[in-house]
Amino acid sequence: MNCLIIDDEAAARAIISQLCSRVEDLDVVEEFDNAIDAIKYLNQNEVDFLFLDIHMPGFTGIDFVQTLQNAPKIVMTTSDTGFALASYEYESIIDYMVKPIHPERFEKSIQKIRNSMVARPKTTEDQTTTNPLGEDLYINIDRRLIKIKFNDILIIEAKGDYINIKTDTKEYLVHTTLKSIYHKLPEAQFLQIHRSYIINFSKIIDIEDNSVLIEKSVVPISRSNRPELMRRLNLL
Amino acid sequence: MKEQAKLDYIDTIAGDDEVFRKKFIGILQSELPLEKAQYENNIVTGAYRAASENVHKIRHKINALGLDQSYEMAVQHESALRENDPSGHIPFMEVLDYMEYYLKTIRV
Numbered sequence: 001m002n003c004l005i006i007d008d009e010a011a012a013r014a015i016i017s018q019l020c021s022r023v024e025d026l027d028v029v030e031e032f033d034n035a036i037d038a039i040k041y042l043n044q045n046e047v048d049f050l051f052l053d054i055h056m057p058g059f060t061g062i063d064f065v066q067t068l069q070n071a072p073k074i075v076m077t078t079s080d081t082g083f084a085l086a087s088y089e090y091e092s093i094i095d096y097m098v099k100p101i102h103p104e105r106f107e108k109s110i111q112k113i114r115n116s117m118v119a120r121p122k123t124t125e126d127q128t129t130t131n132p133l134g135e136d137l138y139i140n141i142d143r144r145l146i147k148i149k150f151n152d153i154l155i156i157e158a159k160g161d162y163i164n165i166k167t168d169t170k171e172y173l174v175h176t177t178l179k180s181i182y183h184k185l186p187e188a189q190f191l192q193i194h195r196s197y198i199i200n201f202s203k204i205i206d207i208e209d210n211s212v213l214i215e216k217s218v219v220p221i222s223r224s225n226r227p228e229l230m231r232r233l234n235l236l
Numbered sequence: 237m238k239e240q241a242k243l244d245y246i247d248t249i250a251g252d253d254e255v256f257r258k259k260f261i262g263i264l265q266s267e268l269p270l271e272k273a274q275y276e277n278n279i280v281t282g283a284y285r286a287a288s289e290n291v292h293k294i295r296h297k298i299n300a301l302g303l304d305q306s307y308e309m310a311v312q313h314e315s316a317l318r319e320n321d322p323s324g325h326i327p328f329m330e331v332l333d334y335m336e337y338y339l340k341t342i343r344v
Contacts, residue, residue, distance in 0.1 A: 015300075
């Protein structure tokens with residue numbers, strides 16, 4: 001992986017650079033003390049992600065995110081927790097670290113970057129190679145067959161004799177079992193992480209100790225399913 | 237000033253890397269006097285908004301030196317300066333004077 005560091009404070013850049021040096025497969029390709037120079041660089045070069053200070057004179061980190069059309073993944077850094085909510089409005093922002101940055105928190109952020117990098121592209125590839133059912137699933141609701149794209153499914157939750165299929169825009173309550181639908185889903189894209197939950201890998205935002213964040217939903221990971229989840233992530 | 241600076245955070249980041257430790261302390265030693273001068277000038281000229289930006293930058297250095305109480309005071313001072321209230325200037329200058337002295341006398 002490679003990254004940029006953008007921060008107007010030399011001391012802050014030095015700390016992030018030092019923390020990066022401890023990550024074996026991570027190279028800091030450039031450091032910038034202002035956002036404008038970083039934008040010029042990104043117009044001609046690609047990087048995997050960048051560390052971006054929000055509070056910079058003239059052109060802030062948020063201005064920077066709004067300016068870039070194809071922004072790489074971004075870890076925001078700041079002394080102000082107040083910006084956290086605003087920063088999560090942008091898809092490219094993977095994490096938000098409050099200064100002073102401690103090594104444990106930095107490692108967590110790197111893991112979030114790794115998760116975001118491996119989860120997405122592989123899913124697309126797997127769909128075309130291992131999904132024998134095409135890209136859609138038909139569900140029977142009130143004698144109507146409704147088509148749902150696998151890619152739109154976020155979470156499937158068991159609810160008694162029903163399952164609740166949650167997509168980006170809607171929720172569908174279907175009379176069937178979790179076990180039954182699990183066999184109809186592309187194996188590489190979906191995983192049961194709890195007795196009551198199946199998740200879509202490509203929708204993972206981050207993974208905490210005992211839970212997965214998908215969109216705005218926190219889904220529990222059972223102890224018995226956790227090893228398989230980790231193994232599958234490694235495979236990806 | 238009662239609160240004492242400490243290098244715990246810098247040592248944590250540096251680990252065994254003495255080169256980084258020296259480099260980082262060198263950055264603090266060279267930048268703080270300049271930022272302090274800019275801040276003072278902005279206070280004298282009544283440019284409180286610009287002074288609040290100076291405080292914001294200096295905050296990170298206060299934090300790095302483990303001056304937790306001074307950091308909280310700086311946060312409040314920065315916020316007050318944005319509202320054109322310079323009343324926290326004198327205690328903030330005491331923190332800056334102490335930091336400058338500490339960085340001058342520190343053995344790297």
